[in-house]
Amino acid sequence: MDFDLSDEQRLLQETVAQFIDNECPPARLRELFDDEVGYDPVLWKGLAELGLAGIHLPGEYGGSELEILDLAVVAETLGSLAAPVPYLSHSLASLAISLAGNADQQGRWLPGLASGDALATVALAEEDAGWLPEAWKMAAGETITGTKEIVEFGEHADLFVVGLAGGRFGVVERNASGVEIQRVEGADRTRRIARVNFENTPIEMLNEGGDEVAARVRDVGLVLISADAFGGATKLVEMSVEYAKNREQFGVTIGHFQALKHQLANMAVEIEPTRALYWYAAHALDHVPEESERVAAIAKSHITERYQQVARDATEAHGGIGFTWEGDTQIWFKRAMFDRVFMGTPRVHQNRAAELADW
Amino acid sequence: MDLSYGQETEDYRKEVKTFLTANWPLAGDEAKMPREDGARLFRERAISEGYLCRNIPKQYGGSEQSADALRGQVIREEFGKARAPMEPRGIGTMMLVPTLLDRGEEWQKEKFVGPTIRGEINWCQGYSEPGSGSDLASLMTKGELDGDDWVINGQKIWTSGAQRADYMFCLVRTEPDEKKHAGISYLLIDMKTKGIDVRPLRQMTGSSEFNEVFLNDVRTPKDWIVGKRGEGWLVSRTTLKHERNSIGNAAQSLGLLSGLVSLAKSRKIDGQPAIEDPGVRRELVRIEGYIRAHQYSGFLQTSKGLKDENAGIIAMMNKLNSTNIGHKVAHLAMEILGDDGLGAPLAAGLGTGTAGSSTANWLSQYMGSLGIAIAGGTANVQRNVIAERGLGLPRDMAANRSK
Incomplete structure (x- = not known):
């Protein structure tokens, strides 16, 4: 048993984090956030050149033929850095073409999608x-x-x-x-x-691939959002802890106060265990087919709900600054709103999970 | 990522199954033995095959196997399926035996380890006092040397199983001039000694599992001390390298969930089966989300343990996760029970006629889940640990001052 990321998966996460740190540091993220259009083709192309646009695509079209877990660990890192890139939908679109496209369609579209020349x-x-x-x-x-x-x-x-x-x-x-x-x-x-x-x-x-394709695209989407939500919520906990270690009131850093310590501990307890949940849901899509559909639904509903709560708590933990446009927590707060809604709210997937259990 | 136990462990599973098929349940005349005697006989055989008491040396009655978390897990799974007896539960096997093996004198190991793991003697733990709960190191029970004996005076509380225990392991202040933690020693006491008065406390559920223990000029031999004088605090924190049971952490919570689903299927809300109520269905999935996260986090911790790597902050969250899940289960159970949620719990002994019913069991869980939140370090203490050791926030100011 080795329920853990491989060295390659860790390296992949580090590479992505380093690239985003260099090419989209907080000041640039803020610029894009405030920008009218908010899309940076050069940033995305750079990520594609690292191989991120085709992690899951066939090798003959320039992809890396890796697993959903590999796709998901990248989503975690992008989520934690609030990267303003079209990773999620681009991955799902190319997945659909690779599963349901015929040879001609795959040959026509996938190379450009894997290289990042086309979005x-x-x-x-x-x-x-x-x-x-x-x-x-x-x-x-x-x-x-x-x-x-x-x-x-x-x-x-x-x-x-x-x-x-x-x-x-x-x-x-x-x-x-x-x-x-x-x-x-x-x-x-x-x-x-x-x-x-x-x-x-x-x-x-x-027209290829049968009825399973749409379900697969849905489930991969649910897992990638789960990973993004885990990454983002974890980042919010880190930011809140950091703030508590620096902000002073009554002559001490506010991290001394037990009320805040317990709030921060609760935030960590809400989100930290979901790392293993999103891993399992991603792993199941390639290795535990009998469970994968239901676990994806549980992961998406559970982790995006936790992200939403952690984002509210993190805002509160930052005091007034947390409520400003200048403060950074709002960036992740709003990503939590996206993750909650995109591909179906928690209610939708809780109902599905209940149905799938034959309850 | 690999979730399988591997071929070698699966081969081992076959051995364990073969052993169980041949040995449990007991057959022939042995099947007629009283339950406890039968279990003891079976345990002897399981120990001689290396399935139980695996981390205890042979000379003290164990089977002395090298630590192997996956084999340990396979044994728990297969013994569980066969409903075969594992090591006797209790604070003696869980806490005293590892402590003695690590810190005890040779004669102490010889005298106590074997009978404890065979279930021949029972222990209770004398730690908490009326004025020393979360701040355990402030304890006041006094021990003074008088000739060849310690003479102990004071009061312990929340002492589970004291009414049945043969011995107590106990934290006592023997060095009043030393600083708080350095003044404590770890002593063993025979519960039959004169001067011990055990008074059961009645819990809110109606049952009495724990007690107050009054110690009045209780004498215990001078050498019934584990570690040196003043080392009691450190000795009490000794843990051996166990075969960690992280995989099993969520097993109990999974059992609760399936019980809750059965309850929802058997009860009605507004004339319809509770399981069809949208609020109930979504809350069941929400609870399952917490349980699965907890369960897979156990896989992660076991995997880290197998590689001798630190699992990090998640390892500090296990108790709080179980506690939080227990609370959520309790709330949903009450929701499903509706007006029956006003009944008496199973153990109340109030003669309501519901004893043994599923309703009374759930009412017990409704209250019992709070006991779990409190026992062995309250949820708030757990949050302190997570905040301070896990997140690196400053130590509690009051705890710092009282050093």
Whole structure:
């Protein structure tokens, strides 16, 4: 038994952290956060050159053929640094193409997606149907018509992998006719969102892989968000502890006061055990198929709920500064809001987990 | 990442299973023995095969196996499945035996270790006092040498099992002129000695598991001390390198969850099965999230232990995690019980006629989960440990002043 990360996985995390520290230090993160557009193609291209855009993709298209756990440990690091990059949706879009695309489609799109020359995103949620494949209403065909909500970095993507009725996927290129992209002001300014309208837009269906593809894309998404949430919440605990060790009142650092110490201990107790939960959920997607669907649902609902609570506590622990725009905690606070909603709120996945247990 | 135990350990599992099939339950005439005698006979055989008392040297009655956390886990799993007796539970095997093996005199090990691990003698722990709970080192029970004996005066409290114990291991202030921690010695006392008065305390659940123990001129031989005079605090903190049981940490919580699901299936809320209530369903999943995080954190700690690496702050959270889960389970159980949540717990002995029912069991858990939050270091003390040792925050000001 070795339920732990490998040296390679740790190195991968360190490499990513170092790159973000250099290329997107706090001042640059703040700039992008306050920026109107909020997307830095050079930053993303740099990450792609480290191999991050194709961790899970086949080697013949420039990917690294690693496991979901490898994909997830990177999501943890990006989450902990609040990296404003399109890692999540790009990974899911290329995953869908690699699972459901035919050889021609894979050969056409995956090399550019693995190298970072092209950016892809997923267009899943619909206003009255939500995030789950079985609920998507937009009809498949040679063209599509309808609206997708909360499309991550929709303003910047070259390709949209669109979820369609029956849990199927199709690919729309950005310059296809009838595509209208509306910027949506979301709370999380490190992951910009858009509403995408399609009006008789030509779409290329991905027909391979069977019914399992949409479920796999959903579950990988849930696990990557779980990892991001763990990374972000852990960072908030660190920031709060650091603040408590430096801020002085009544002549001592406030970390001396037991009320605050207990609050910080509770925050750590909420989030630290979830490291192993997201690891297990990621590991299960490659190695424990009989459990993976349900554990992914539990991980996503549990860890994003914990992130939300830790973010509220961290804000409080920082006092007045925590409530300002200048303070940094708000950046993670708003990432917690994104993680909670994206691909379905905790309620949605708690209900699924109960259903899957036959309760 | 590898969650399997490996071929060698799985081969070992087969050996353990073969042994159990042949030896438990007892067969023939042996099956007719009284339960305790049968268990003792089985334990002897399990020890001689190296399955029990693995970290105890052979000369003191153990099986002296090299530490192997996975083998230990396999034994617990297979013995559990076969419902076969493990080592006798209790504070003697858990705390006194490792302490004696590490710090005891040769004669002490010979006299006490074997009978304790065979379940022939029972121990109680004389630590807490009325004025010394979380601040244990402030304890006042006094021990003075008089000829060849220590003479002990004072009062211990929350002493579990004192009414059944043959001996007590006890922290006593023998060096009143030394600083707080350095004034304490670790003494052993025969519970039959004159001057010991054990008075059961009735718990809020109605049962009496712990006691007050009054010590009035109680004499114990001069050499019934473990470690040197004034070393008692350090001796009490001795832990041996155990086969760590981190994997098993969440087992009890998983049992509670499955009980809770059964309860929800058998009860109704507003005329519908409770298990169909959306609030109940979501809270069950929420609790399962905490339990799974706790369970997999056990895998992580075991893996770190196998590599001789430090697991970090997570290792300080096990007790608080179990406690928090117990609270959440208690709340949901009460929600499901509805108006029956006003009944008496199982142990209250109030003749409500619900004894033995599932409802009374859950009412006991509702209260008992608080006992777990308090016993062995309250949740607030756990939070101090996590904040100070785990997060590196400053030591408690009051604790610093009282040194």
